[in-house]
Amino acid sequence: MTHTATITLTVNGQRLTRTAGAHLTLLRWLRDLAGVTDPKYGCGEGVCGACAVLLDGEPVSACLVLAAQVDGAEVTTAAGLSGPGGIPGPLQEAFHACHAAQCGFCTPGMLVTAAALLADGRIRSRAEIRAGLHGNLCRCTGYGPIVDAVEAAQEARQARPDPRDHLGRAPAGHDAPRPRPAAGPERGR
Amino acid sequence: MFIRPFGYERAGSLADACEMLRERGEAAKVIAGGQSLLPMVNLGLVQPEVIIDISHAGRDDDGAAARGGGAVPGGAVPGGGRSGSDRAVAARSREIGGGDGYLTIGALVSHARLAGDPAVASAQPLLAAAAARIGNPRVRSRGTLGGSLAHSDPAAELPLAMVALGASYRVTDGRSARDVRAEEFHLSFLTSALAEDELVVSATVPALGPGWGWSFQEVARREGDFALAAVAVLVRMAGGIVAEARVAVGGAADRPLRLADVEAALAGASPGEIAGRAGPLRGLSPVSDISASAGHRAHLCAVLVRRALDEACRRSQEATA
Amino acid sequence: MTSAAPGAPGRPGGIRTSKLDELRVVHQALPRHDQAEKIAGTTRYAGDLAFAHMLHARLVRSPVPSARVTRRDSTAAAAVPGVVCVLFGEDVPHNTIWVDVPGQTVEVAALKASMEVLATDRVRFHGEPVALVVAESEEALTAACELVEVEYEELPGVFDPDEALADGAPAVHERGNLIGEWRIDRGDADAAFAAADVIVEGSYRTQFVDHAYLEPEAGVGWMDDEGVLNLRVATQVVEHYRDVARILGVPESRVRVIAPYVGGGFGGKEDMTVEPYLALAVLRTGRPVRMQWTRQESLLARPKRHPMRLRYRTAARRDGTILAHSIDITADSGAYAYLSALVLLYSSVHACGPYRVDNVRLRARCAYTNNPPTSAFRGFGGMQVVFGYEAQMDQVAARLGLSPAEIRKKNALARGDTLPVGQVIETEVLLKDCIDAVLDRAGAKPAPSGPRKAVGRGMAANIQSYGRLVWLNDSAAAWVGLQLDGSLTVRCGVPDIGGGQASSLAQIASEVLGVPMDRVTVHFGDSALTPLAGTTTATRQLLMSGNAVYEASVQLRDAVLGAVARETGQPAGGLAMRADGAGGTVIAGPGLRLTLPEAVLICRRRNVPAEALGTFFGPKGQPVARDLRADRVFPDFTFGAHLCDLEVDIDTGHVQVVRYIAAHDVGRAINPCRSPGRSAAPRCRGSGWRSWRRSWSRTGSTWPRGSSST
Incomplete structure (x- = not known):
């Protein structure tokens, strides 16, 4: 038995090793030890989806996984859907175009859940998209723009096959930067 | 969120985990997918002193050593010296296998895999349908069959399906194994027939026989919530009447209930007689809580039994047509 | 430097440009400037910021709804390794949270409410x-919180507002359980009821609702x-720095509240939450401190929407004209007034x-109970009464054989009408347009999807004040300043709680x-800052x-154009400042074309500040007394109509929303792409209000069983 554990995770392509209490959830490990704050604490019960991340490609509630259980795993958060230099991935572009983020607190979890949903490339109906996003709560948008965005992302991929996979990763030789989405002003602070 | 620290111990095999359980006693909790345990831990409802992780049991790489090169948490992964049968048991807990009219699902199989596995869908579609109704995609990725069975929530999908199917669970204390019928395993609210040092290895259900139809129905406040009431039904029609029926309800008592008297009453019924024969359900003892009153739950059970019988009969007739 | 529009005709304080057709940025569906960071996951919310060697703070809360506190002992808790301090009420310099009306306002004495920062001898929820x-x-917090010893001697509680107002009810506060009372007496309600063709009565109840922002x-x-003392917190009100200063006993200038992007507010972050506790912890330890409430704490203890009991009696003429309402409202304020x-x-x-209702008798009271406190929630009391008045309209329509749309349009307010409180509606009322819009869009009621299904259609309209x-x-107030390179800095103390508040200012x-x-x-x-x-x-x-940003921007534009005019000898009226289409800004006039950086240099040479502060003042009026009668209570009102088709499973009671259509008069949207979301969300919240579970039992002591329970 141990009370501390040295855990190595590959988070958004970066290998991170931290030693801490063996009782830490993946969410606390990411946020408090690794400084990866895009997965959010929303409920601690796996109900709200704000902490959703992809664990070896599968969507999980980071608050309901012990970091010690998944030593060596690959973790993808919303930030990991961006390409090199923070260029938005196709799903992020669709969220942007469809105004799918308001307060934005649910957005990282929505993005990774949607990425997992679209991973196999099968075209989903609107109802299937809604079903796939059950368990990710949003209190601002009324969900419409989010479903629009996921629909738009899969349509865009169909219309213009993208060399990047659903996680926004370009195969070798395809990482030419894409233009940022329509420019907005800079934000203070 | 505010967790009281606990120790972590990774079991390389189920036998190791059982040994750890004997050593630690009630202070220990077993984790596989963690989808039932960790919400309770995060809410402070359960405060274990040690959590024994069986999610790596039987992995080829036997735990962490080979994964990513990180240090082994706890440094306590039992390695050699274990008998080959431990490995076989642990390996079995990760597999879906079948043959001879049976389907055996390992305790560490996730709900997502159960819901999406083609072999399950063809051999026992009721089970796949039940798994697909669990929680949300994140719960289904992590949650395991063994965890759900051992947790023994009276409103959970898989225990209900298992009771309807007449499943048998293989459980082990690491030294010997025994088989327990699903109906005798689920005893009460969050209470199973597992001894302190026992774990579920697998569940075996009969494959859907020729001419059988099935239905899984539930009503929840919202998609993904625990069901207010759920029903699993299997029916075999022959010559236009019910030859055999299996009916189980969830959320209607402190455990999933098999309704033997309804099953008996249905024998020989024509489709038009089914609703009448199912009649008022007896023996239910649902609870009233924040989600629904006992009366409403009982009513929902009756409605869902009728609907499930309709659907199962239709499927049976389609299967024989 | 300032402008005001007290009692000005027209839509008060609307963006006062008459050239709506010439808008190039405002009313364009532009991506919000905060979207890029939010979709990249890089926005740092209040709980995302960390300091090295930061401490953590947590509250010990009462496990009972009503008790005398007989003993408090922190010895064991303080001995836990890693614990820095344990504070009780006696450790708070001024142990009172005064809930005035937040913000930069005069004190409204009659509405003053208070509670202890940390309860000392009595707990009420x-x-x-x-x-x-x-x-x-x-981890040290978790261990220590369990070791803080507090002994409670339980007292009888009261958990229903009507019971709380009855004789002999347990007193939640010494001064009695009645917090506030309002009355309206307009026209002659008795005479109107006597002359009515139809009288309809109804009693309606609404329940506690949690904001449940993510x-x-x-x-x-x-x-x-x-x-x-710096506090970077999730809040709708940075002006709470004053309340914090009062609790700490330090000058207001020594407390600073920063609101980063907030993950939803809906009124739930209008009252203080973590602020006073963080402030005490920092003041006591001198170290950075983080406080993160759990969802369970949020559900348990942060103020909710008021449950109300609404009793309506409505008189109508045969043709559907509403003649009179007699209304009695009781609201559950929970343990503290807020x-x-x-x-x-x-x-x-x-x-x-x-x-339009000419004869109204209203009596509204709110009472202390030992339930969780209640306070602001989107609509701020305007929502609960919709249930009452719209149910009455439907009942009257049903009695008279009128359609729901007919009776609403027949009685709809119009510009020039007087509200029961006495305020005249001075602006256009687009209520009938909203009703027609939802009806047009809805078409025929859909057929049920199966044999044991039924489809019902409901509609409702509302009035909501703004300002x-x-x-x-x-x-x-807002400040705008041009940089030497022609870029623009806007400073404005607005908290952005997810509605695009900051982005809208950039557009203006x-x-x-x-x-x-x-x-x-x-x-x-x-x-x-x-x-x-x-x-x-x-x-x-x-x-x-x-409007403050608009004022400041106009001042700045005029100053720059004035400086350029004097420099070039051109009349200022002939100059324009506009985007050059190539990513910059030009000052253009007859035969003149200057870049903005050139114009900024001219300003500097001529001692013209290339910056401006604008302040916008809301319309003014007199405070009301208990008997409500006022020429003006709110700046203005807006109107909307919703239509919903629901399918009900007759056997299970399961409800499915088939279609929901809403129309609102939002004026000219600053960013039209943001508006649909901002109206769709309240619809979802509204349907949640209807269908989700009740969270608080009559014991006042129901720990909500997880987030899924509200």
Whole structure:
């Protein structure tokens, strides 16, 4: 038995090793030890989806996984859907175009859940998209723009096959930067 | 969120985990997918002193050593010296296998895999349908069959399906194994027939026989919530009447209930007689809580039994047509 | 420097440009300037910021709804390794949270409410803070909180507002359980009832509702090098720095509240949450401290929407004309008053709905109970009464054989009508247009999808005030300044709680000054460094801070054009400042074309500040008394209509929304792509209100069983 554990995770392509209490959830490990704050604490019960991340490609509630259980795993958060230099991935572009983020607190979890949903490339109906996003709560948008965005992302991929996979990763030789989405002003602070 | 620290111990095999359980006693909790345990831990409802992780049991790489090169948490992964049968048991807990009219699902199989596995869908579609109704995609990725069975929530999908199917669970204390019928395993609210040092290895259900139809129905406040009431039904029609029926309800008592008297009453019924024969359900003892009153739950059970019988009969007739 | 529009005709304080067709940035569906970071996952919310060697703080809360506190002992807790301090009420310099009307307003004495920061001898609801523990780690906190010894001698409680107002009810507070009372007596209700063809009565109840924003209450506090206490917290109101200063007994200038992007507010972050506790912890330890409430704490203890009991009696003529309402409202304020009296005032003013009713008798009371406190929630009391007045309209229509749309349109308010409270509607009322819009869009009622299914259609209309009560002396300020390279800095104290508040300001400044959106930077939500713009509440922020930015931008534009005119000898009236289409801004006139950086240099040479502060003042009015009668209570009102087709499973009661259509008069949307979301969300919240579970039992002591329970 141990009370501390040295855990190595590959988070958004970066290998991170931290030693801490063996009782830490993946969410606390990411946020408090690794400084990866895009997965959010929303409920601690796996109900709200704000902490959703992809664990070896599968969507999980980071608050309901012990970091010690998944030593060596690959973790993808919303930030990991961006390409090199923070260029938005196709799903992020669709969220942007469809105004799918308001307060934005649910957005990282929505993005990774949607990425997992679209991973196999099968075209989903609107109802299937809604079903796939059950368990990710949003209190601002009324969900419409989010479903629009996921629909738009899969349509865009169909219309213009993208060399990047659903996680926004370009195969070798395809990482030419894409233009940022329509420019907005800079934000203070 | 505010967790009281606990120790972590990774079991390389189920036998190791059982040994750890004997050593630690009630202070220990077993984790596989963690989808039932960790919400309770995060809410402070359960405060274990040690959590024994069986999610790596039987992995080829036997735990962490080979994964990513990180240090082994706890440094306590039992390695050699274990008998080959431990490995076989642990390996079995990760597999879906079948043959001879049976389907055996390992305790560490996730709900997502159960819901999406083609072999399950063809051999026992009721089970796949039940798994697909669990929680949300994140719960289904992590949650395991063994965890759900051992947790023994009276409103959970898989225990209900298992009771309807007449499943048998293989459980082990690491030294010997025994088989327990699903109906005798689920005893009460969050209470199973597992001894302190026992774990579920697998569940075996009969494959859907020729001419059988099935239905899984539930009503929840919202998609993904625990069901207010759920029903699993299997029916075999022959010559236009019910030859055999299996009916189980969830959320209607402190455990999933098999309704033997309804099953008996249905024998020989024509489709038009089914609703009448199912009649008022007896023996239910649902609870009233924040989600629904006992009366409403009982009513929902009756409605869902009728609907499930309709659907199962239709499927049976389609299967024989 | 300033402008005001007290009692001005037309839509008060609307963006006063007559050339709506020439808008280039405002009213364009532009991507919000905060979207890129939000979709990249890089936005840092209140709980995302961390300091090295930061401490953590947590509250010990009462496990019982009503008790005398007989003993408190922190010895065991303080001995836990890693615990830095354990504070009780005696350790708080001024152990009272005064709930005035938040913001930069005069004190409204009658509505003053207070509670202890940390309860000392009496607790009045399950979840009331009793002790504050500060420790090096969350683990030490968890251990220590369990070891803080508090003994409670339970007292009888009261959990229903009507029971609380009855004789002999347990007194939640010594001064009695009645918090506030409002009355309206307009026309002659008795005579109208006597003359009525139809009288309809109804009694309606609404329940506690939690805001359930995705971001639970959180923040970080630290002491800076100037001895100023900094709090970076999830809030709708940076002006709470004043309340914090009062609790700490320090000058207001020594406390700074920063509101980063907030993960949803809906009124739930209008009252203070973590602020006083973080402040105490920082003051006591001198170290940075983070406080993160759990969802369970948020559900248990943060103020909810008021449950109300609404009793309506309505008189109508045979043709459907509503002649009179007699209305009785009781609201459950929970254990502390917070903003209850004001919420109830909103309910009272809105209680007759968007309809002309000449004879009204209203009595509204709110009472203390030992339930969780209640306070602001989107609509601020205007929502609960919709249930009452719209159900009455449907009942009257059914009795008279009229359609729901007919009776609503027949009685709809129009410009020039007088509300029961006495305020005349001075602006256009587009209620009938909204009703027609939803009916047109809806078409025929859909058929049921199966044999044991039924489809029902309902419609409702509403009236909602916007802007703050006119006697609160509302104002908002904003600063705009041009940089040497022609980019623009906007400073405005608005908290951005997810509605695009900051982005809208960028659009307005960009519109006036011709600086492209990607060259506008908005600094917002900082009580020390951005001009105060007031609360992001009461549907006031765009009205107030939008106009402040507009004022400042116009001043700046005129100053720059004036300087250029003097420099070049051209008349200022012939000059324009606009985007050059190539990413910059030009000052153009007959035969003249200057870049903005050139114009800024001219300003500097001529001692003309290339910056401006604008302040916008809300309309003014006199405070009301208990008997409500006022020429003006709110700046203005807006109207909307919703239609919903529902399918019900007759056997299970399961309800499915088939179609939901809403039409609102939002005026000219600053960003039309944001508006659909902002109206769709309340619809979802509304349907949640209807169908989700009740969370609080009559014992007042129901720990909500997880987030899924509200």
